[in-house]
Amino acid sequence: MTLSTHCIFTRGNSPIIAAAIHNGHDTRADVDQHLLLSEKEQRREEDPVTGEWTQIAKTQIVGLRSRFEVDLNRPREKAVYKTSDEAWGMEIWDSPPDEMLIAESLKEYDDFYASLEKLLTEMLTQYPRLLVLDLHTYNQFREGPTGQPANPLENPEVNVGTGSLDRDYWGPIVDRFISELHHYDFHGRQLDVRENVKFFGGHFSQWIHENFPRQICCLAIEFKKFFMDEWEGKPDAFEVESIYRALRSTLPGLREELEQL
Numbered sequence: 001m002t003l004s005t006h007c008i009f010t011r012g013n014s015p016i017i018a019a020a021i022h023n024g025h026d027t028r029a030d031v032d033q034h035l036l037l038s039e040k041e042q043r044r045e046e047d048p049v050t051g052e053w054t055q056i057a058k059t060q061i062v063g064l065r066s067r068f069e070v071d072l073n074r075p076r077e078k079a080v081y082k083t084s085d086e087a088w089g090m091e092i093w094d095s096p097p098d099e100m101l102i103a104e105s106l107k108e109y110d111d112f113y114a115s116l117e118k119l120l121t122e123m124l125t126q127y128p129r130l131l132v133l134d135l136h137t138y139n140q141f142r143e144g145p146t147g148q149p150a151n152p153l154e155n156p157e158v159n160v161g162t163g164s165l166d167r168d169y170w171g172p173i174v175d176r177f178i179s180e181l182h183h184y185d186f187h188g189r190q191l192d193v194r195e196n197v198k199f200f201g202g203h204f205s206q207w208i209h210e211n212f213p214r215q216i217c218c219l220a221i222e223f224k225k226f227f228m229d230e231w232e233g234k235p236d237a238f239e240v241e242s243i244y245r246a247l248r249s250t251l252p253g254l255r256e257e258l259e260q261l
Contacts, residue, residue, distance in 0.1 A: 006065040006108045009119055012058025015127035015258055016251060019061040020050035020135050021072040021112075021204055030101055031069045034093050041090065042068055043233040049240050050135040056248040057133065059123070061116070068092060070105040072112055073136075073202035080105045113207065120208070124215055131173060131258055132218040133247070134161075134205050138198065140224050145231035150224075156194040161220030163200025164209045169261075170217040176257045177219060180250040186242060198222065217258075 006024070025046055027035065035042070046066060054060040063072060068087075071079050080102050081087040123130055138159075140150045149155075158181060162174050174195065182193040201220030208218040227239035 007112055008062045009115055010060040014058040015130045016057050016254060017059040017061065017130060017132045018054035018057035018135060019132055020047065020054045021063045022047035022067050022136055023051035024063040024065040026064055027066050027069045035068065036091050036094055037068065040233055042066060044230055045088065047137045049235050050137060053135050053244050053247055056244065056251060065108065070109050072109065073204045075203050076106065076109060079109050120212060120216060129258055129261055130216045131254055132208060132216060134218050134220045136222045137225050138222050139230050141230055154197065155224055156192045156197050157224050157226055158191055158193040159198040159222040160193065160195045161199045161201030162195055164206040165217060166213060169214060172257045173217050173254065176253050177250055180253045181246060184246045184249050186246055
């Protein structure tokens with residue numbers, strides 16, 4: 001295990017990696033003293049419980065810092081939110097972040113991607129191909145706690161983002177994951193799992209595919225927050241565990257497809 005102030009890298013014996021880069025909530029003191037956001041506002045845009053879900057895999061990447069300090073899923077020049085336009089219209093700062101604060105946050109960003117490259121390169125000496133499950137969550141009650149939920153036709157329970165991968169090459173992995181998760185018995189029903197409906201994947205998956213196009217497949221997996229009260233920040237423990245089990249059920253099939261490539 002490699003532990004930094006902003007991320008945990010746990011190396012295991014398997015070609016499948018689970019990542020939760022938006023799991024974190026902590027912020028540095030110099031960031032915290034300038035944030036205008038309440039705890040609830042901050043948590044609402046983070047990805048709670050995704051760190052728990054990474055335990056499906058033996059190799060895990062778990063973020064500890066809030067995306068409001070540095071967003072590891074955006075390009076470097078956009079990794080520190082500077083204006084409300086970059087953060088869902090939310091007023092983040094009491095005054096614009098200064099160069100020193102931004103530089104310190106970008107150092108964390110650079111350290112993360114250097115550590116990620118080291119981990120993946122080392123693992124590729126053991127396995128010919130790797131699969132990264134990039135776990136995220138997204139809100140469905142943007143109009144407020146009493147507002148209407150987002151249109152389910154455009155907001156699946158699980159969105160699998162594959163916008164930056166070579167679909168011709170990695171297609172069997174994508175199709176197997178969607179099929180396995182969709183056909184899992186989820187409380188006597190099937191989850192609504194679709195590809196590239198709401199999200200196509202962020203910078204994290206794009207970086208992996210640009211640097212390791214035929215060696216590593218990264219699926220950007222977004223769970224709609226049907227498993228929690230997103231405005232109160234309260235997850236339903238039973239639903240969280242159920243999603244964990246559903247994700248874990250896909251691993252044997254994914255390992256099989258990975259070995260057949």
